[in-house]
Amino acid sequence: MLELHTVGDGNFTEADVDQAARAFSGWRSTGDRGKRDLGRFEFNGRREWAGDITVLGRTFPGGNGAQRGRDLLDYLARRPDTARQIASRIIRRFVSDNPPSGLVASAAQVYLDNDTAIVPVLRHIFNSPEFLGESSGKVRRSFEHVVAGMRALDADVATDYDSQGSKNLYNQLSALGQLPWGWTSPDGYPDTSTYWTNTTMFMKRFDYAARLVHNKFAGYAVDSAGLAAGASTAGDVVNRLVARAGLSPLSGDEVQTVLSAGGVGSGDAASSLNPRQVGDMAAVILCHPLFQVR
Amino acid sequence: MSKTPTLSRRSFLTRSAAVAATAGAATIGGTQLAFASPDDPSTGDAVVLIFLRGGADGLSMLPPYGYSSYRQIRPGIAVGAPGSGGGALALNSSSSGNARFSSGLDGVVGLHPAMKPIHDTLWKEGTLALIPGVGMSDSRTRSHFTSQGYWERGSASTQVRTGFLDRLLTLQGVNGGLGGVSKSGGLDASLIGPSQSVSLDRLTDFRLREFGDDDAASAAIRALNQGGGLVERTAGGVFAMIDRFEPLRQAANNRDSYPNSELGRDLRDVAVLLGSGVGLRAVAISNGGWDHHSNLKDRFQRSADGLGTALRAFTDDLKASGAYAETTIVVLSEFGRTIRQNGSGGADHGRAGMMMLMGGNIQGGVFGYDYYDEIADGPSGRDLEVLTDWRDPVSEAITTRVGVDASRVFPTHTASATPLGVAKA
Numbered sequence: 001m002l003e004l005h006t007v008g009d010g011n012f013t014e015a016d017v018d019q020a021a022r023a024f025s026g027w028r029s030t031g032d033r034g035k036r037d038l039g040r041f042e043f044n045g046r047r048e049w050a051g052d053i054t055v056l057g058r059t060f061p062g063g064n065g066a067q068r069g070r071d072l073l074d075y076l077a078r079r080p081d082t083a084r085q086i087a088s089r090i091i092r093r094f095v096s097d098n099p100p101s102g103l104v105a106s107a108a109q110v111y112l113d114n115d116t117a118i119v120p121v122l123r124h125i126f127n128s129p130e131f132l133g134e135s136s137g138k139v140r141r142s143f144e145h146v147v148a149g150m151r152a153l154d155a156d157v158a159t160d161y162d163s164q165g166s167k168n169l170y171n172q173l174s175a176l177g178q179l180p181w182g183w184t185s186p187d188g189y190p191d192t193s194t195y196w197t198n199t200t201m202f203m204k205r206f207d208y209a210a211r212l213v214h215n216k217f218a219g220y221a222v223d224s225a226g227l228a229a230g231a232s233t234a235g236d237v238v239n240r241l242v243a244r245a246g247l248s249p250l251s252g253d254e255v256q257t258v259l260s261a262g263g264v265g266s267g268d269a270a271s272s273l274n275p276r277q278v279g280d281m282a283a284v285i286l287c288h289p290l291f292q293v294r
Numbered sequence: 295m296s297k298t299p300t301l302s303r304r305s306f307l308t309r310s311a312a313v314a315a316t317a318g319a320a321t322i323g324g325t326q327l328a329f330a331s332p333d334d335p336s337t338g339d340a341v342v343l344i345f346l347r348g349g350a351d352g353l354s355m356l357p358p359y360g361y362s363s364y365r366q367i368r369p370g371i372a373v374g375a376p377g378s379g380g381g382a383l384a385l386n387s388s389s390s391g392n393a394r395f396s397s398g399l400d401g402v403v404g405l406h407p408a409m410k411p412i413h414d415t416l417w418k419e420g421t422l423a424l425i426p427g428v429g430m431s432d433s434r435t436r437s438h439f440t441s442q443g444y445w446e447r448g449s450a451s452t453q454v455r456t457g458f459l460d461r462l463l464t465l466q467g468v469n470g471g472l473g474g475v476s477k478s479g480g481l482d483a484s485l486i487g488p489s490q491s492v493s494l495d496r497l498t499d500f501r502l503r504e505f506g507d508d509d510a511a512s513a514a515i516r517a518l519n520q521g522g523g524l525v526e527r528t529a530g531g532v533f534a535m536i537d538r539f540e541p542l543r544q545a546a547n548n549r550d551s552y553p554n555s556e557l558g559r560d561l562r563d564v565a566v567l568l569g570s571g572v573g574l575r576a577v578a579i580s581n582g583g584w585d586h587h588s589n590l591k592d593r594f595q596r597s598a599d600g601l602g603t604a605l606r607a608f609t610d611d612l613k614a615s616g617a618y619a620e621t622t623i624v625v626l627s628e629f630g631r632t633i634r635q636n637g638s639g640g641a642d643h644g645r646a647g648m649m650m651l652m653g654g655n656i657q658g659g660v661f662g663y664d665y666y667d668e669i670a671d672g673p674s675g676r677d678l679e680v681l682t683d684w685r686d687p688v689s690e691a692i693t694t695r696v697g698v699d700a701s702r703v704f705p706t707h708t709a710s711a712t713p714l715g716v717a718k719a
Contacts, residue, residue, distance in 0.1 A: 003452075137523065137524070137525070139524070139525060175495075177481055177493060186452065187455060193524065194488075194490070194524075197490075197524055197525065197528045198470060198490050198491075198492050198528065199470075199471075199492060199528060199531040199532050199535050200492035200493055200494055200500075200535075201492070201493075202528050202529050202531070202532050203500065203502070203532040203535070203536070206502055206515065206529075206532060207502050207503055207504065210502060210503075210504035210505060210511070211503065211504055213504075214504055216503075216504070254518060257514045257517045257518055258514060258518075260510055260513070260514055261510050261511040261513075261514035261515075262510075263510055280505075280509075280510070280511040283504070283505075283511060284511055284514045284515055284518065287515040287518065287519070287529070288518050289518065289519055289521065289523065289525040289526050289529065292525045292529075293525060
């Protein structure tokens with residue numbers, strides 16, 4: 001909590017850890033993991049540490065029941081170090097592996113000015129020149145890649161519990177190394193490009209994109225013909241697919257390269273394309289370098 | 295899902311700006327193009343970790359059949375004496391080449407009969423180290439999840455976030471390529487970190503299944519990924535690897551000496567990679583199914599049969615290619631099981647278990663036997679205590695066989711002052 005979720009590494013001592021732990025004595029869950037029962041929060045006053053505790057200079061008296069833990073969380077949430085850590089993490093997610101210090105400072109101030117509300121912080125970051133400017137080339141994490149592929153192809157995905165779509169989503173996230181809650185230590189999956197950029201992972205991303213386009217996953221339905229609907233020429237189809245994938249327009253040479261994957265010419269009538277041709281071109285676009293980055 | 299394409303920030307960008315940005319990212323040090331430096335310059339051993347998931351029972355793998363107390367504590371599941379039906383394999387100190395085996399334990403401790411395939415070869419030639427009483431000295435957790443995390447990171451401290459094999463690789467200068475390989479769908483925790491290890495679940499499947507290598511789509515993807523940025527170089531590496539793997543896929547398909555099992559296929563792939571000079575330095579393999587809470591005798595037999603036959607095929611293969619002399623194989627599990635059997639003919643999560651090392655320059659023998667005294671004297675507690683921290687024999691192998699400072703691989707562990715002597719220089 002101190003290290004990862006509030007003030008951050010270097011901003012607390014082992015004594016703070018010891019004291020903070022006592023603030024949560026008596027807290028428990030009624031759940032039973034073996035029965036998949038998440039349970040409810042419960043406070044057991046007999047297990048409460050009776051003495052006062054002091055964390056980061058603030059004393060929290062005993063005898064306050066479960067409220068003491070909540071008071072500590074409130075106190076930590078409003079610390080300037082917490083503001084900087086939260087701002088850095090959001091900026092690392094959306095802007096750059098190396099958060100610009102000026103943006104961290106201003107976003108942290110927005111967090112404190114708004115009494116820890118996150119939405120104003122997001123608004124501040126999304127309107128910043130750093131966000132709106134050039135892409136930092138930050139590589140997408142696997143979860144984002146899987147979902148971005150579905151969105152780009154307008155895939156119809158069955159998401160009911162125990163559906164084939166859910167099972168395949170599980171399998172793909174597992175294969176691509178980002179199963180939710182699958183990271184073994186409490187710091188979460190890395191949020192830096194280098195971690196997500198390796199050959200096997202990219203091979204699996206390409207394989208995923210091509211198999212998704214061509215309906216090789218039970219429970220996912222992609223309508224390739226539908227993706228081309230309304231276009232007049234094959235070149236037009238490519239431009240629409242590029243826009244759907246969220247890419248800036250490709251150069252003329254790159255459009256030609258994509259068309260070559262479908263074995264068609266730019267001026268060919270869109271209505272003459274078969275689903276395999278449209279799908280191969282869509283798969284190639286999902287393997288474009290710009291589709292791998294934010 | 296929405297029919298409206300989401301507006302992306304990238305649609306605002308000019309192509310040139312984005313390409314420049316991805317090219318710039320390369321300077322922060324990403325994955326190197328696979329095979330950029332083709333063959334492995336290192337001379338140390340490659341390390342193959344086989345993690346037995348679930349808590350393998352040390353008292354079945356290395357049964358002290360000679361103690362009557364052992365049979366009394368485990369009346370339904372004890373492994374019998376050599377020569378009896380399903381009895382243990384003898385580990386006599388007179389076996390050639392084996393070291394540090396107390397003659398006082400001759401006729402007392404044996405090896406599970408399912409290990410016969412490697413008892414016939416590795417034990418007899420003196421390259422199989424058997425270590426009872428193994429655990430993690432600073433951990434008492436009985437949680438599979440927590441314990442596996444500790445072992446794979448090589449530390450019970452939350453300050454240590456990378457895997458121990460990752461650190462082993464990083465200290466050898468490995469960054470990307472095929473230096474570290476996880477033989478599973480994801481990356482095993484022991485390989486997580488800056489070494490940029492890769493997961494490779496099936497060598498024979500390393501290709502784009504939807505496209506042939508010569509398809510127009512395949513060629514188009516290659517053409518779009520010609521740039522020098524991190525993303526393009528990595529994508530280029532995919533195709534370099536697919537091309538490079540083509541003969542290896544054939545080789546893997548042609549090896550039929552392996553059992554038809556997950557572990558058999560994993561080890562077959564590793565043998566092909568080790569023999570192909572792709573620079574493989576560390577491998578993590580997971581072998582599940584060792585959590586024998588009930589009917590332990592039969593279920594352990596099945597799990598161990600799978601392990602024994604796969605290890606025999608693997609080590610035979612490595613010997614044939616010459617790689618065995620430069621490979622250290624480590625077999626371990628996150629904990630052992632309770633001393634007594636439970637009401638279901640199984641045993642529950644315990645503490646100390648066992649580990650095994652093998653390799654051309656591993657010293658065969660049984661290392662550490664004091665824990666059997668606890669059985670002989672009649673056990674006082676629920677668990678076997680830890681006599682050997684697993685990081686000690688692994689540190690010896692790392693120092694002696696890989697040539698890396700083990701204290702940097704295990705930063706929170708102080709190595710035992712008395713070496714076991716499991717690795718030969």
